[in-house]
Amino acid sequence: MNDTIAADAAVVDYSPSNGERIERREPGSGRLVSTYPSGTAEDVNHAVDAASSALRAWSDLPAAERSALLLRAADLIAENESRLAETLTREVGKPIGQSRAEVREGVALWRYAAASLRSLHGEFYPALANDTQAFTVFEPVGVVGLILPWNFPFIVSAERLPFILAAGCTVVIKPSEYAAGNAFEIAEILDRAGFPNGVCNVVSGFGHAAGAALVASPRVAMISFTGSTENGRRVMEAAGRTLKRVSLELGGKSPVVVFADAAFDRAIEGVISGFTYNAGQCCIATSRLLLERSAADEFKKRLITRLAAIRGGVAVAQMQPAATEPQYRRVAEFLEVGRNEAVLLYGGETDGSARAMPTVFEAVPRDSRLTTDEIFGPVLSIYLFDSEEEAIELANDTPYGLAACVWSGDVSRALRVARRIRAGRLWINSAQENFPEMPIGGMGASGIGREAGTAGIRTYCEIKSVIMKSL
16 A cells, blocks of 8 residues: 545645654554554645535536446446455455455445436425425535444445435545555545546544544534444534534444244354354444244254354464454453353453454343443354243343344244344344345434435435425
8 A cells, every 4th residue: 555645536645734644554463554644623624625615516517427437436446356455454354355345345336326326316296286386306415524434444435435426425534543545545546537626535533633523514514424332422412513414323232033943054154144254343243142942052052063163273363353452452351251241152262462263152141241232343142032022122122223133934923023123224034135225224322314225325415395386
């Protein structure tokens, strides 16, 4: 990676106003990836200036032309898959195959946003009264502040950025200080695709400086934030001072409900991927396993056998590391909580510095932090139920409502249970599958708003009613 920052869509040499820079080192190895400017409020204001100046011309550009630019960007992202994936792997610690898959999924989202733009339209009301007709139109909300997380910096951007741009909005991106590389690379790609300067702006830095300034700016009309629930509350409180729109994807403590009539082999694969993918650093991780008591012993036995077979002698030191040192320490702390408050069924090992083995606890108290707090690591807690009602009660027994899975051979029961679980995304007999057409929602402490999907562009639009009388 080069040592540059995108002040607007063109990548330029940029020195932060405070002269400070942030080092990013590879998780696990500690090798230097790059350094990024530590942006300040002054740098954010500069980026907001650029976004504000570009807004009118960009929003006035015909939809067909914006769509064509989005498609060109998608093609360039696809052409640069190797470079983008390498940056993602080096900064976050993902296996390269997983990083490549994320880039390909992102390309699909950019193409879907381009196609959705061509079908965006309001509604026509031909006869509100004898002499009155009306119609609605969608207009861009304005400058959008996009604050990205460190665990999925590329795909979270792809779920939002193309829809922001399709809506006719301009954007200021504040990537995580731990994973800023992809944001700069995407800005460079947009420049090559022909996007006008000022449409997409990137300012790296810490949340308390660059992020806070972006949220506080009265010229930023909307904030899209992905991160912890605690920080989401701060964002919402600060955004309220200027009455800006907020879309939040926050934490989760998602359940996976397995009934005795489930297809065990498929369910076990879904359970394992649900809590170990990306080393458990996934907001939609299904980290609470709810088992029907009559089948619990058999399911647990087969689950542990399968976990051991997958790991097959792989040393802890060879597993995917935590993306950051603070996150590793958090996982290690929860492993200690589990050893003191529950029964360790599998795993529990760490390498002392960066990695934790996938771990399963049972007999977990419902008031334990293992039950109530998001861990963001490969830790699974098991709970037993005897009836549908009890399963639903357990599933909803946290403040969160981000995601859930239900496994059952009885489709009617699976649908009944799914309807009553509070979750923005829910899978039946599958796990964490995502499609560009589907919106991203959350309930309770997991966030508000909708991103991507068929409603993706409208997320970043205001709706205007036009009522017209005949002369």
